[in-house]
Amino acid sequence: MCPGVSPLQSFDMKPYDNRAWFLVLPALVIMTFVGILPLVAVTNYSFQDLFSLNNPYWVGLDWYRNIVRSERFYASLARSFLFSAIVLSIQLPLGIWIALLLQRSHRFIVSTVLVLITLPLVVPWNMIPVIWLNFINPNAGIAGRLLTWLGAGFDYKFNALHTWIVLVVMDTWHWLGLVVVLAYAGISGIPAAYYQAAAIDAASEWQVFRFIQLPKMKTVLSMAVLLRFMDSFMIYIEAFRINAGGPDSATAFLSLDLGEEIQAFNYGPSAARSMVYFLIVLTVAWTFKAATSTRAPVALEPAT
Amino acid sequence: MKSLTSILRIALFAGIGAFILVPLAQTIITSFVSTLPRAGIAEGHFSLVNYLNILQSPVLKQSILNSIIYVVLNVALCLGVGLPAAYAFARYSFVGDRQLFFLLLVFRITPTVVLSLPIFVLFAQIGLENTPVGIALVHCVFNIPIAIWILEGFIASVPREFDETAFLDGHSLPGFFFRHLVPAIAPGIGVTAFFCFIFSWVEVVLARILTTTGGKPITMAINALFGFRTDFGLVMAMTVLALVPGIAMIYFVRNHLAKGFVIRT
Numbered sequence: 001m002c003p004g005v006s007p008l009q010s011f012d013m014k015p016y017d018n019r020a021w022f023l024v025l026p027a028l029v030i031m032t033f034v035g036i037l038p039l040v041a042v043t044n045y046s047f048q049d050l051f052s053l054n055n056p057y058w059v060g061l062d063w064y065r066n067i068v069r070s071e072r073f074y075a076s077l078a079r080s081f082l083f084s085a086i087v088l089s090i091q092l093p094l095g096i097w098i099a100l101l102l103q104r105s106h107r108f109i110v111s112t113v114l115v116l117i118t119l120p121l122v123v124p125w126n127m128i129p130v131i132w133l134n135f136i137n138p139n140a141g142i143a144g145r146l147l148t149w150l151g152a153g154f155d156y157k158f159n160a161l162h163t164w165i166v167l168v169v170m171d172t173w174h175w176l177g178l179v180v181v182l183a184y185a186g187i188s189g190i191p192a193a194y195y196q197a198a199a200i201d202a203a204s205e206w207q208v209f210r211f212i213q214l215p216k217m218k219t220v221l222s223m224a225v226l227l228r229f230m231d232s233f234m235i236y237i238e239a240f241r242i243n244a245g246g247p248d249s250a251t252a253f254l255s256l257d258l259g260e261e262i263q264a265f266n267y268g269p270s271a272a273r274s275m276v277y278f279l280i281v282l283t284v285a286w287t288f289k290a291a292t293s294t295r296a297p298v299a300l301e302p303a304t
Numbered sequence: 305m306k307s308l309t310s311i312l313r314i315a316l317f318a319g320i321g322a323f324i325l326v327p328l329a330q331t332i333i334t335s336f337v338s339t340l341p342r343a344g345i346a347e348g349h350f351s352l353v354n355y356l357n358i359l360q361s362p363v364l365k366q367s368i369l370n371s372i373i374y375v376v377l378n379v380a381l382c383l384g385v386g387l388p389a390a391y392a393f394a395r396y397s398f399v400g401d402r403q404l405f406f407l408l409l410v411f412r413i414t415p416t417v418v419l420s421l422p423i424f425v426l427f428a429q430i431g432l433e434n435t436p437v438g439i440a441l442v443h444c445v446f447n448i449p450i451a452i453w454i455l456e457g458f459i460a461s462v463p464r465e466f467d468e469t470a471f472l473d474g475h476s477l478p479g480f481f482f483r484h485l486v487p488a489i490a491p492g493i494g495v496t497a498f499f500c501f502i503f504s505w506v507e508v509v510l511a512r513i514l515t516t517t518g519g520k521p522i523t524m525a526i527n528a529l530f531g532f533r534t535d536f537g538l539v540m541a542m543t544v545l546a547l548v549p550g551i552a553m554i555y556f557v558r559n560h561l562a563k564g565f566v567i568r569t
Contacts, residue, residue, distance in 0.1 A: 014395060014396055015317055015397070016393075016396075016397050016398065017396045017398060018397070018398045018399055019398075020392035020395075020396035020398040021392075021398055021399075023388040023389055023391055023392035024388070024389040024392045024393070024404065026384070026385040026388065027385040027386060027388075027389040027448050027452065028389075028404070029442050030381070030385060030441070030448060031407070031408070031411060031445065031448055032443070033441070033495070034419075034423065034442050034444055034445040034447045035411045035414075035419070035443060037422075037426060038419045038422035038423045038426060039419070039422070041355045041422035041425065041426060042418075042419070042421065042422045045421070045422070061502075093319065098316075098320065099566075101313050101316065101317075104313075105313065105317075107316075107562065109317065111318050111558045111559060111561070111562040113321070114558065114561045114562055115554050115555070115558050115561075116320070116321050116324050116325065117320065117324060118553065118554050118561070119324055119325075119328065119550075119554065120324060120328075120511070121502050121505065121506070121546075121550075122502050122505060122547060122550025122551065122553070122554065123543075123546075123547060123550075124505065124522065124523040124546055125506050125507065125510060125523075126343065126508045126523050126526065126527060126545075127526065127543045127546065130526075130539065131327050131328065131330075131331050131543065132327060134330060134331065134334060134536070134540070135327040135330050141330065142326060142329075142330050143326075143327075145306045149459045157353070165474065165475070173324065173327065176320075181561055184561075184564050185564040185565050186564075187564065188564025189564055218380075226413060227413065230413040230415070234415035234417065234418075236415070237415050237507060237508055237509065241560070243553075250362075254318045255415060255417050258417055258418070259417055262417070262420060262421050262513075264381060270421055271421065271422075272315070274417075274418045274419070274421065277415065277418050278414060278418055281410060281413055281414050281415070282410060283410050284413070285410045286406075287404065288409075289406060291343060296491075299336065
């Protein structure tokens with residue numbers, strides 16, 4: 001390493017070597033098999049009428065036309081966006097706030113809280129609604145009996161607002177841990193020197209958060225936003241089990257429409273729908289990349 | 305003032321703990337209650353009957369074994385192919401590296417339901433349906449990106465001089481990987497295994513479509529318990545058992561989570 005080059009600079013200037021492809025090849029082979037091939041197949045199905053897989057009939061863009069012309073698609077899209085917006089606006093600030101409080105706490109408290117808050121992450125997704133339905137059951141559940149006793153008139157089956165509340169609370173219960181763990185990972189990576197400098201400048205708590213912690217957490221938080229957005233946007237099993245999209249389609253999200261079609265083995269239409277959803281994913285990922293790539297150093301580009 | 309804020313903080317943490325634990329507590333309690341009329345046990349009273357029923361059911365025991373097989377295979381596979389790939393991303397730039405990283409990101413966030421139909425058709429054609437191996441393979445679609453993403457952060461935080469010294473000492477690349485790199489980033493491997501484990505363990509959409517007639521993991525065996533007269537005690541006992549490996553994993557990585565692991569995008 002030449003003298004005078006800062007460690008950070010040398011870190012960013014990675015040697016250019018195409019033999020590195022051999023190292024990524026095994027991963028790429030598996031990804032091709034389980035990701036790219038199915039994607040090619042689904043693209044192919046989406047242009048065909050497949051009453052049986054051996055008897056394809058080319059229908060061109062018909063299935064796509066059906067989707068973009070149906071009001072139901074836009075209604076589901078709007079509901080999914082609303083759900084993601086609510087979920088993010090609750091879980092993100094709450095997760096960051098908990099991580100900030102943890103950072104000032106004793107080590108024992110930190111590990112206890114982190115262990116507790118990650119517990120729901122290891123619950124199989126089909127059991128999360130079972131646990132919650134049991135919990136809010138008006139006859140047997142702790143929350144259900146409490147709400148009945150309070151006279152809240154809680155009815156998650158026929159009151160759309162109540163179904164939404166159950167889904168949002170359940171999703172927060174399920175995923176808050178991921179946001180906290182990621183935010184905490186970001187905060188604890190900040191060197192003590194930053195805080196010492198802030199203390200010398202007599203910075204307020206808000207200033208420390210705004211100008212030190214938040215910028216330093218930007219990378220992990222953007223990942224948390226991306227993961228939470230996509231997972232809530234495409235919520236499937238949990239929402240389906242709670243009320244099967246009801247009452248009166250009030251919680252019919254995008255994935256529930258697709259799941260319905262796959263269950264009926266409508267190959268063509270469900271393939272087209274899968275492609276539409278995949279294009280949404282691609283747009284989100286691209287937007288995310290464009291929004292976060294500003295930090296990528298120019299030195300990464302190979303010399304031309 | 306100082307003590308007041310710390311009391312409030314503890315109160316908040318206690319509130320969060322209660323929010324997480326109370327729904328789970330009810331599940332655990334139900335698992336110890338006989339929920340169907342049975343000879344000799346009063347309905348709704350404490351009993352170990354649900355856990356004894358699991359022990360006596362070959363189907364349920366097999367499902368626990370299936371789950372363990374597929375999840376161990378998946379974690380091994382993701383670490384095995386993820387480590388060299390993460391090393392490549394952390395240490396070199398090469399043609400298409402950014403495009404490849406973007407591709408991984410896209411597949412990580414693609415909802416499994418989008419890929420489930422073609423995966424079902426593809427795996428049925430090559431005989432990988434109804435077996436834990438099929439699930440282990442298919443869960444790589446979201447776990448390989450996770451593994452590469454986390455491991456890349458850990459490897460990048462190891463100074464490059466570390467590699468160069470090992471190579472000067474005459475280590476080959478595989479020798480360097482096993483004798484130097486793996487021990488140096490052991491916490492990273494633990495954290496990666498943890499995330500691969502939980503995302504694979506809890507996934508149900510692909511696991512369901514691939515195990516319609518056999519090879520069912522715990523999640524699908526629980527689904528099969530629902531019927532005309534569902535034994536909720538048994539369902540909850542299976543759910544509690546399904547939590548045990550995950551809780552053990554959390555316990556093993558708790559200090560790394562508490563220290564905050566290295567992560568970059």
